[in-house]
Amino acid sequence: MEQALKQIMLELKELKQGQGLLVEMNERLKKVEGNVAHLEGSLNRVKDKVESVDGTVRKIESTVNRIEVSQTEDVVGMLKISKKNTELETDYINSRLTQMDKRIFQLEKRVEY
Numbered sequence: 001m002e003q004a005l006k007q008i009m010l011e012l013k014e015l016k017q018g019q020g021l022l023v024e025m026n027e028r029l030k031k032v033e034g035n036v037a038h039l040e041g042s043l044n045r046v047k048d049k050v051e052s053v054d055g056t057v058r059k060i061e062s063t064v065n066r067i068e069v070s071q072t073e074d075v076v077g078m079l080k081i082s083k084k085n086t087e088l089e090t091d092y093i094n095s096r097l098t099q100m101d102k103r104i105f106q107l108e109k110r111v112e113y
Helices: 001-113
Strands: none
Touching: none
């Protein structure tokens, strides 16, 4: 009987040690769960920031595209104005050349007579 009591006492001691280990494991598990929850929160914040940056990049792309189109239109407009000015200058020079040609012709006729 004494032997049986010692055996029971030993098993109770082992159960208490096992129970202590379970309590310790439970505490560690709670810490791990807390860390996981913290990491999930951090990951969600990073995800939100990435989405924000993505939106900003899209706005920048849109603005750059508008600027590119606008620059093309500006260049075309400047070329049209330059062409108009060149045409006016060409017309003026042609007109002056025609007048000079007439005067030279008249002077040549006078010299012939």
